[in-house]
Amino acid sequence: MAYDVMYTAQATVTGEGRKGHGRTEDGRLDVDLSVPKGMGGDDGPGTNPEQLFAVGYAACFHGALKAVARKDKTSVDGSTIESHVSLGKSDEGLDIAVELDVTIPGVDQAKAEELVEAAHQMCPYSRATRGNIEVKLTAKAV
Structure with a gap:
């Protein structure tokens, strides 16, 4: 590539x-x-590496969220990304799983979910991990 x-x-x-x-x-x-x-x-x-990855992924995802929101002309001011990175045992050895809890004030739930999915498609961390680790996304409109 x-x-x-x-x-x-x-x-x-x-x-x-x-x-x-x-x-x-x-x-x-x-x-x-x-x-x-x-x-x-x-x-x-x-x-530890998992904490560093959690911060890095959340920061990258937040940047992607802001980029897709700008393109959509939607404000995501005050949005937050809470990242959970878990390390566990599988048949292949140790594996990582990620949960990203995304809170977006001032939008409805459908718009929050749309923006989070669009950010997931754009985010370099999401693209790099897609198909390799479990990534669970939760969008919350407030």
Whole structure:
């Protein structure tokens, strides 16, 4: 697949993977990594790959939501994306599942669902994971 690169993030992880340290080349992200209790860790200081993925996916999805809303001439001001990333065991090993709870004020439920589905089609994270992991979307109009 050919595409024009707009941006490339570069990061390095050292140490013991989930008990290591991660840093982007520009220093904007510089984090200790720890293993959550649910995976046999001690919930020590730091974050984990699932938390980083949850923030990244939610941010990317929110950008896609705002883009489709602009095109639709619909305001999504005050919208929020709550992201849940779960790691679990399957027959193939460890797998990830994602739930995105999208709240959009000022629209009816049908419009909220339409915008969320359109964002799901546009979002690079959604496209990258489509067919590979379970992604559950919930749209909520308030």
